[in-house]
Amino acid sequence: METGEVLVIDLFAGPGGLGEGISSVADVDGSYPFRIGVSVEKEPSAHKTLTTRAFYRKIKNSELGLAYYNDYLMGAYTREELFAYFPIEAEESLRETLYTPHALGDDNKEIHSRISELVKAHGDKPRVVIGGPPCQAYSLAGRSRNAGIKDYKAEKDHRNFLYKEYLKVLSIAQPDVFVMENVRGILSAKLDGEVMFPKILEDLRAPERVTRIETPRYKIFSLVVDANNPDDPKYDDFTDFLIKSENYGVPQARHRVILLGVRADIEGTPRTLNRLEHKSTVEQVLADLPKLRSGFSKRKDTVKDWESVVSNNATIVKRLLKKQFKKAQSLDVKPLKKLARSASQPIKFPSQMPEHLIEWYRAAEPPCVLNHETRGHMESDLLRYAYSAAFTKLSGGISPKAHDFPADLAPAHENWNSGSHADRFRTQAANKYSTTVTSHISKDGHYFIHYDPKQCRSLTVREAARLQTFPDNYKFEGTRTQQYVQVGNAVPPYLAQQIGKVVMELLNYNYSGCE
Structure with a gap:
């Protein structure tokens, strides 16, 4: 010019x-x-x-x-x-x-x-x-x-x-x-x-x-x-x-x-x-990020306890899903072992990512993963997260509505069956683009459940930032809650x-x- x-x-x-x-x-x-x-x-x-x-x-x-x-x-x-x-x-x-x-x-x-x-x-x-x-x-x-x-x-x-x-x-x-x-x-x-x-x-x-x-x-x-x-x-x-x-x-x-x-x-x-x-799909842009586990928000948090709870949940989820999907029998939802709640190690080359986004995210590749830390969830919600993620995987990318959840997984929410909160728990399907990332992600992760039931969690700030197409070396300052708000409003x-x-x-x- x-x-x-x-x-x-x-x-x-x-x-x-x-x-x-x-x-x-x-x-x-x-x-x-x-x-x-x-x-x-x-x-x-x-x-x-x-x-x-x-x-x-x-x-x-x-x-x-x-x-x-x-x-x-x-x-x-x-x-x-x-x-x-x-x-x-x-x-x-x-x-x-x-x-x-x-x-x-x-x-x-x-x-x-x-x-x-x-x-x-x-x-x-x-x-x-x-x-x-x-x-x-x-x-x-x-x-x-x-x-x-x-x-x-x-x-x-x-x-x-x-x-x-x-x-x-x-x-x-x-x-x-x-x-x-x-x-x-x-x-x-x-x-x-x-x-x-x-x-x-x-x-x-x-x-x-x-x-x-x-x-x-x-x-x-x-x-x-x-x-x-x-x-x-x-x-x-x-x-x-x-x-x-x-x-x-x-x-x-x-x-x-x-x-x-x-x-x-x-x-x-x-x-x-x-x-x-x-x-571009969710899995294409998130698959290369380090795998993490969620945590507990209302009790002591240890890897061993998390693995035990999520493993038990996997058994329950598989039993429930057999009633809805014939192929649930072969679904593996057992938790990955020895996962951390945060990770900063360098990313391996993102083979699944569309070429235009590889160049965009990684143009000035950072030496570590930024803002990639999970939050804790109530133990009862971890079961719903596992169910939602597994259901979405078996259905080919359809996140379950409130009426798809078995009665014993229903939260103690007075509007649960009213239809006004049909998407109270929503998995971001691996094979589709995500729904809108909003600042509400700062309040809880219910609308932004990770597609992998083995990780059983909501999205991290970095994963939300990937869906928003921020470069990987873009550093979000402030508390984790403030970072979520920033990403959601951008x-x-x-x-x-x-x-x-x-x-x-x-x-x-x-x-x-x-x-």
């Missing part, structure tokens, strides 16, 4: 999934034009992860820097010691993430000032704004929770209006292109009885309507459906903005609304994403990279005169 660097302003950044994907896009000359100038995130543990990754991007091309980073991953140094060895890069990383957590709406003076500085320093070169306002007020689950809150008023919930903070940044930065992501529920969310999405679209097309700052107009494109009129893009249905990640190399059914805004003076029509013929970086390529092609067309 003859224009040099592209300034990226990353809003509501989370642990950095969208920024990771965009910044990893390589141009035809081998350069990496997208450079993140600022990432804004308010949650402290996600902010810490974001800063660590910003630091990694600044030292990764240095043999010495990469060696020290890998030593940090191995536990040889603390994060503070690592940063102290590279004070210049550490300072740049901290500045990139505004030193401390910041929230749009609460800390606008400092955030807007920094963005203005960056825009002024960047001059006439291209710039991009990325990010998606938090989804709690739009998501179906969030709206269900809100409905149960006494005197809840959607028009008074500030989260419904965080997109207006995005508009303010558009008016300050006036980027060539913006990428805005949100949950599917934004398409149907209502305020005062009116669907909000049409108004959000109109405001994004003309931010000045809200900000009262002179701002160019934007054309809003879908990344998966061709526009009826590229000069004034319109679509037959709002679901045309919905991206189904499993169609684009992500081993997960993550369906998100992603809008591509293009400033009105930018020429050319952005192409849509290229669908992949084959979908944008899949591999999908973000594909979006970044579309943006780069459009900028190349405008700034270098070549398609």
Whole structure:
């Protein structure tokens, strides 16, 4: 790209999934034009992860820097010691993430000032704004929770209006292109009885309507459906903005609304994403990770006791499944022996993984497995996990519903037979892409049971991160619970990279005169 660097302003950044994907896009000359100038995130543990990754991007091309980073991953140094060895890069990383957590709406003076500085320093070169306002007020689950809150008023919930903070940044930065992501529920969310999405679209097309700052107009494109009129893009249905990640190399059914805004003076029509013929599966991307056992959450935890309990459970499960599946007789569900609850040894070459994901996950192979530690479960739930995983294996990939569980495995849950919790226990089938990884994975593992009954457990943070397509050397900071939340709230970086390529092609067309 003859224009040099592209300034990226990353809003509501989370642990950095969208920024990771965009910044990893390589141009035809081998350069990496997208450079993140600022990432804004308010949650402290996600902010810490974001800063660590910003630091990694600044030292990764240095043999010495990469060696020290890998030593940090191995536990040889603390994060503070690592940063102290590279004070210049550490300072740049901290500045990139505004030193401390910041929230749009609460800390606008400092955030807007920094963005203005960056825009002024960047001059006439291209710039991009990325990010998606938090989804709690739009998501179906969030709206269900809100409905149960006494005197809840959607028009008074500030989260419904965080997109207006995005508009303010558009008016300050006036980027060539913006990428805005949100949950599917934004398409149907209502305020005062009116669907909000049409108004959000109109405001994004003309931010000045809200900000009262002179701002160019934007054309809003879908990344998966061709526009009826590229000069004034319109679509037959709002679901045309919905991206189904499993169609684009992500081993997960993550369906998100992603809008591509293009400033009105930018020429050319952005192409849509290229669908992949084959979908990636859970087993393909998890099979090479070290096998682990679960633990006990309500009693003393030892390998011997776990093996005894899970072995007894295997006998019960096999007996129960014989009534439903003829081939259950030959099923081996006995627990693997001498498993640990965490593992960090290097990974063997992942032979099952699709080629495009091998390169993506392992491009800068870490010296150890990160964030790969199991949690403890109630002993009664271990039996249900074993049953669910074995049932899913025998059924060819169908996770059992509540009505498939024998009565003596039913939990003491008043809604178990109501139908509202039919998926209370859900195995991520080996031969399919996973269901959506959400922040709920931080609360319990019931919706994210590992497909291998011999391990009898829920997914680790690293396994969830694999399903989200985070590279293997992506270090998640904070407690394990905080790490789960970060992964569940993120944008899949591999999908973000594909979006970044579309943006780069459009900028190349405008700034270098070549398609």
